[in-house]
Amino acid sequence: xxxxxxxxxxxxxxxxxxxxxxxxxxxxxxxxxxxxxxxxxxxxxxxxxxxxxxxxxxxxxxxxxxxxxxxxxxxxxxxxxxxxxxxxxxxxxxxxxxxxxxxxxxxxxxxxxxxxxxxxxxxxxxxxxxxxxxxxxxxxxxxxxxxxxxxxxxxxxxxxxxxxxxxxxxxxxxxxxxxxxxxxxxxxxxxxxxxxxxxxxxxxxxxxxxxxxxxxxxxxxxxxxxxxxxxxxxxxxxxxxxxxxxxxxxxxxxxxxxxxxxxxxxxxxxxxxxxxxxxxxxxxxxxxxxxxxxxxxxxxxxxxxxxxxxx
Numbered sequence: 001x002x003x004x005x006x007x008x009x010x011x012x013x014x015x016x017x018x019x020x021x022x023x024x025x026x027x028x029x030x031x032x033x034x035x036x037x038x039x040x041x042x043x044x045x046x047x048x049x050x051x052x053x054x055x056x057x058x059x060x061x062x063x064x065x066x067x068x069x070x071x072x073x074x075x076x077x078x079x080x081x082x083x084x085x086x087x088x089x090x091x092x093x094x095x096x097x098x099x100x101x102x103x104x105x106x107x108x109x110x111x112x113x114x115x116x117x118x119x120x121x122x123x124x125x126x127x128x129x130x131x132x133x134x135x136x137x138x139x140x141x142x143x144x145x146x147x148x149x150x151x152x153x154x155x156x157x158x159x160x161x162x163x164x165x166x167x168x169x170x171x172x173x174x175x176x177x178x179x180x181x182x183x184x185x186x187x188x189x190x191x192x193x194x195x196x197x198x199x200x201x202x203x204x205x206x207x208x209x210x211x212x213x214x215x216x217x218x219x220x221x222x223x224x225x226x227x228x229x230x231x232x233x234x235x236x237x238x239x240x241x242x243x244x245x246x247x248x249x250x251x252x253x254x255x256x257x258x259x260x261x262x263x264x265x266x267x268x269x270x271x272x273x274x275x276x277x278x279x280x281x282x283x284x285x286x287x288x289x290x291x292x293x294x295x296x297x298x299x300x301x302x303x304x305x306x307x308x309x310x311x
Contacts, residue, residue, distance in 0.1 A: 046281040066281035075265060080238075083261040087237045089173045095230060097177045098184035099222070103214060105185070106192045118189075121182030129247035132175065136248060140171070165258040168249070172259065176244065184229070191225045192218060227301055235294040238286040239263060262286060 015022055041056065046066055048059040070076055101121065108114050139146045140161040148158040161167060195218065203213050240261030249259045251268075262282060270279045298311065 043280065043284055045277050046284045048277055050275075050277045050280075062277075066275075066277045067285065069269070069275075069278040070266075070282045070285070075260070078257070079260050079262050079265045082258060083238060083240045083263075086169060086172060086240060086259075086261065087233075089169060090176045090241070091230060091233045091237070093173055094177050094181055094184060095226065097181040098188055099219075099226065101181060101185035102188035102192060102222075103218065105189055106218070107210060107214075118182075118186065121185060123182075124179045125183045127179070129243050132179070133247045133250075136171075136175065162252060163254045165255045168255055168259050172244070172248065175248065176241065179244075187229070188222060188225065191222050195221050223305070227305065231294060231297055231301065234297050235290045237293060238289045242267065 044056055045059075047061060047063055048056070048066075049062050050056070051059045105114055105117060108117075138144075140148075142148065142158060142160045142162070145158075145161070147161070151158055159167075161171075199217050200213055203217060208216070240263045242261075242263040245259060245261055245264050246267070249255050249264070266279050266282045270276070
């Protein structure tokens, strides 16, 4: 009993001492509580024929019937494959790009140049995908696009990029890396700055050069952070980047074969059918698969590399 009281008083005193910090984190806590935990009861919609007038406690129970909407669709396999494939590309190339940027910035000795470079690399992260879609069109439009003009200069025939689906996984990967690699690189760079400098000093005394220090010290000590961020990304592998895909692709049906993901497919279906129960069923399926992937991947990581496991 005394321990519980002590813990309670300890927490209250900590709030009094660090009131400003708690106020700063309060909006994030409120957002997570309202849009995270308070939405849990609404998962029951996936097993109902939801009626807005009756609510979640009065709607008809239909079991797993809503899941048939997705799993019996002729697009289920294609959109699931596209979601997994695109996210794997984003994770692999995004991680490699962020690692490369952080290692390069760490080796630079001109602090002013490093600060300017960090600011420039962070800038794309704050640009809306809608704005980026217009920039992308300026590059890949059929008649006036920069890429087609360059191809014409080199003697190649222009390509109608917005009807050639096979190019878009690569285009989307490049755009995703360009927009997000800078922010991820900052996280990795913070990890590097936390490495004990005496390790580098000892390696230098032993005659190691900068490349050997990078391979033997920096990269191995960065791996726990890399693995944790990768595990978190794997947890969302069934969720496509809806904002990016819909902004860049929109309702261009000629590109659906390689770019249509679960989120955009469900969005179009919900827009046409208007049944929230079916959308919730697919969302629940994505969450369950994501949980299984994180749990399984973390178990494998814990077995072979304990320092990189989440729990």
